[in-house]
Amino acid sequence: MMRWSRACWLATAAVSCFVSNLVAQADEPRVTVGGQTYTPRSIVERNMGSEADQTTPFTPHRVIGNIYYVGTRTLSSFLIVTPAGHMLLNTTYERNVEGIRSSAESLGFRFGDVKLVLGNHAHGDHMEGDARLQELTGAQVVVMADDRAALEGIRPGGKLHPVDRTVRDGERVELGGTVLTAHLTAGHTPGCTAWTTTVQEGGRDYDVVFFCSLRAPARLTPETTAQLERSFALVRRLPCDVPLGDHPAQYRMEEKYGRLIGGNALAFVEPAGCMTEVEIQEAMFRALPPAR
Numbered sequence: 001m002m003r004w005s006r007a008c009w010l011a012t013a014a015v016s017c018f019v020s021n022l023v024a025q026a027d028e029p030r031v032t033v034g035g036q037t038y039t040p041r042s043i044v045e046r047n048m049g050s051e052a053d054q055t056t057p058f059t060p061h062r063v064i065g066n067i068y069y070v071g072t073r074t075l076s077s078f079l080i081v082t083p084a085g086h087m088l089l090n091t092t093y094e095r096n097v098e099g100i101r102s103s104a105e106s107l108g109f110r111f112g113d114v115k116l117v118l119g120n121h122a123h124g125d126h127m128e129g130d131a132r133l134q135e136l137t138g139a140q141v142v143v144m145a146d147d148r149a150a151l152e153g154i155r156p157g158g159k160l161h162p163v164d165r166t167v168r169d170g171e172r173v174e175l176g177g178t179v180l181t182a183h184l185t186a187g188h189t190p191g192c193t194a195w196t197t198t199v200q201e202g203g204r205d206y207d208v209v210f211f212c213s214l215r216a217p218a219r220l221t222p223e224t225t226a227q228l229e230r231s232f233a234l235v236r237r238l239p240c241d242v243p244l245g246d247h248p249a250q251y252r253m254e255e256k257y258g259r260l261i262g263g264n265a266l267a268f269v270e271p272a273g274c275m276t277e278v279e280i281q282e283a284m285f286r287a288l289p290p291a292r
Helices: 006-010 015-023 040-048 051-055 094-106 130-137 145-151 222-235 253-261 276-287
Strands: 031-033 036-038 061-064 067-069 078-082 085-089 114-118 140-144 165-167 172-175 178-184 193-201 204-211 242-245
Touching: 031 276, 036 040, 036 276, 040 276, 051 094, 061 242, 061 253, 078 178, 085 172, 094 130, 114 130, 114 172, 130 140, 140 145, 145 165, 178 222, 222 276, 242 276
Parallel strands: 085 114, 114 140, 140 165, 204 242
Antiparallel strands: 031 036, 061 067, 067 078, 078 085, 172 178, 178 193, 193 204
16 A cells, blocks of 8 residues: 655645655546546546646636636636735645736736635645745735644745644634635645635625545545544535635536636536535545555
8 A cells, every 4th residue: 555755745845746656556446426437546637637737827717706716727726805905715836826916917906915815725736835925915824723734844945834824623714804714624634624605696695615625645544534534524514506626627617617708607606516526535535445
């Protein structure tokens, strides 16, 4: 059974470390959900795509309400706009921060108005750019306390990873009348965080969930098994009309974006699809060898 190196758990700034550890058992186990078969390799390839996919900005767009997409083809970044400034969820790689700024500005927003930086989990492909974004905007970085140690190991160019505030499960972050609630969904990392909020569109409210990855590590331990059991149960209880994720493929962004530009303002509203990625990851988790 594959063992993950300490460097990969703590640094995680380079996805190559993550992928190379996965290759040894990448085609097992296999699970089928909704008529589609998945393996660890296929999920990573779906999520990450090519190097160009990870660094090329996707067309910035409004998702719903005050939520905008400003990430790349395969790494999600969301700008949450408020009258008191903006929140940025997931800076991705440091080299992507300039692209995030360009995307935000192309939508008509001033990048310097970003006041809070949040993240889903302490991996470099999601939070490596926090220090650079803070340099550009002066924004405060808010992280789940359980991921602080791992984040401190992400130091692009030797920069210290900023942490201005830590939150715990159930805590709320508020800016300009918009409230995001942090839900600890540990397993992928100790502090993996699903964020929830409510937005208005067309005169009604919609519950939005920014899911954190629920992909299990290749080697389950009793601790990670217990964490994931709790996390799967928790996310199934979250009110959800709009499922989003830290990788666009997790919520079929490109397909829904096509509907959006086709005139469907509610293209990302999909209550029936809120549990699709959860079901894929739980099936893979159940298929892994038991913890020991």
